[in-house]
Amino acid sequence: MADPMRIRAQVAGDKATVRVLMSHEMETGQRKDAAGATIAAWHIQEVSAQHNGKTVMTAQWGPAVSKNPFMQFNVKGAKVGDKVTISWVDNKGDKRTDEAVVS
Amino acid sequence: MSRQNEARPRRAILLASAMLVCLAAGAQTKSPADGIAEYRKMLEDGNPADLFEAKGEALWKQRRGPKSASLEACDLGKGPGNVKGAWAEMPRYFADTARVQDLESRLLTCMETLQGLSAAEIAKTPFGRGEQSNVTALATWIAAESRGMRFNVPQGHAEERRFYELGKRAFFFRGGPMDFSCATCHSEEGKRIRLQDLPLLTKNPGDGIGFAAWPAYRVSNGEMWSMQLRLNDCFRQQRFPYPGFASEATIALGSYMGVNAKGALSIAPGLKR
Numbered sequence: 001m002a003d004p005m006r007i008r009a010q011v012a013g014d015k016a017t018v019r020v021l022m023s024h025e026m027e028t029g030q031r032k033d034a035a036g037a038t039i040a041a042w043h044i045q046e047v048s049a050q051h052n053g054k055t056v057m058t059a060q061w062g063p064a065v066s067k068n069p070f071m072q073f074n075v076k077g078a079k080v081g082d083k084v085t086i087s088w089v090d091n092k093g094d095k096r097t098d099e100a101v102v103s
Numbered sequence: 104m105s106r107q108n109e110a111r112p113r114r115a116i117l118l119a120s121a122m123l124v125c126l127a128a129g130a131q132t133k134s135p136a137d138g139i140a141e142y143r144k145m146l147e148d149g150n151p152a153d154l155f156e157a158k159g160e161a162l163w164k165q166r167r168g169p170k171s172a173s174l175e176a177c178d179l180g181k182g183p184g185n186v187k188g189a190w191a192e193m194p195r196y197f198a199d200t201a202r203v204q205d206l207e208s209r210l211l212t213c214m215e216t217l218q219g220l221s222a223a224e225i226a227k228t229p230f231g232r233g234e235q236s237n238v239t240a241l242a243t244w245i246a247a248e249s250r251g252m253r254f255n256v257p258q259g260h261a262e263e264r265r266f267y268e269l270g271k272r273a274f275f276f277r278g279g280p281m282d283f284s285c286a287t288c289h290s291e292e293g294k295r296i297r298l299q300d301l302p303l304l305t306k307n308p309g310d311g312i313g314f315a316a317w318p319a320y321r322v323s324n325g326e327m328w329s330m331q332l333r334l335n336d337c338f339r340q341q342r343f344p345y346p347g348f349a350s351e352a353t354i355a356l357g358s359y360m361g362v363n364a365k366g367a368l369s370i371a372p373g374l375k376r
């Protein structure tokens with residue numbers, strides 16, 4: 001089971017800024033271990049964001065994204081008290097969903 | 104007429120040289136250090152150390168180990184379970200173990216006595232693996248609980264003063280294939296390795312610099328570095344043999360830097376390139 005994300009969502013004018021920190025190894029599949037064997041790729045593949053249950057953003061990620069990635073985006077029309085849900089699925093099928101309330 | 108014509112180019116030269124001075128001044132105001140500071144500022148918003156902090160807090164409260172106990176009864180010097188401000192006053196002398204301990208060696212003690220985990224086993228584990236990564240997460244959270252506080256490492260006990268002196272000796276001890284000591288890089292103002300400014304550790308280097316900047320997340324390798332790992336890597340850079348985890352030498356160096364940093368504001372968990 002993956003570690004939880006840290007999600008902060010704050011209203012700024014007519015939109016909310018959402019900042020997400022994800023805990024993930026994001027192994028590229030290009031590196032080799034001490035014994036010379038390739039370390040298998042292991043990274044987040046799909047990210048989606050929901051605002052009050054409605055999908056507002058989806059992203060497809062690959063091995064170029066850093067370890068423990070940080071993502072920031074704006075949601076138009078979000079108000080204080082709204083729910084923002086972030087989900088990701090990695091290439092091993094592991095997934096994680098976390099929720100935050102807009103403040 | 105001819106006098107006027109002569110004056111014009113001179114003015115143009117004056118103007119051009121004035122612009123050159125401006126350009127040079129403009130280039131000087133943004134030093135490489137400023138560039139790094141700017142980069143850090145951008146990352147500050149999403150310091151991945153937050154993730155380790157959250158993990159550490161959960162681990163502190165979780166019942167684990169053969170004794171299925173949490174660490175909430177652990178005494179970090181401020182009484183059992185009191186975490187706030189503990190990091191700003193470590194390393195310190197603990198009567199129950201009758202020795203000076205830094206945060207990580209104290210955590211080993213607590214994990215052994217309270218949870219029944221083997222401290223020797225954890226100390227032997229490489230950084231970032233198994234229980235060792237849990238110790239780092241715990242240290243990150245505990246240090247973060249003292250964020251914004253000023254260092255005040257105690258020197259009241261004779262052992263604490265002995266550790267300070269030991270640390271001072273270790274700091275100035277030259278050896279290894281390059282005949283380096285910690286002081287080679289950290290006892291003068293304005294030294295750097297590549298683009299990294301090196302803190303002056305023989306006195307208080309300022310708020311959030313040197314001892315007051317760790318534990319920190321290193322962006323370049325995506326690792327959370329505790330003070331023990333920081334020191335371990337300093338030994339590597341000097342081509343010294345690796346010090347034992349939570350060994351006397353590392354705790355003594357912590358005492359030396361901690362006492363010297365008296366009054367420095369802790370910004371832990373920090374963020375490094």
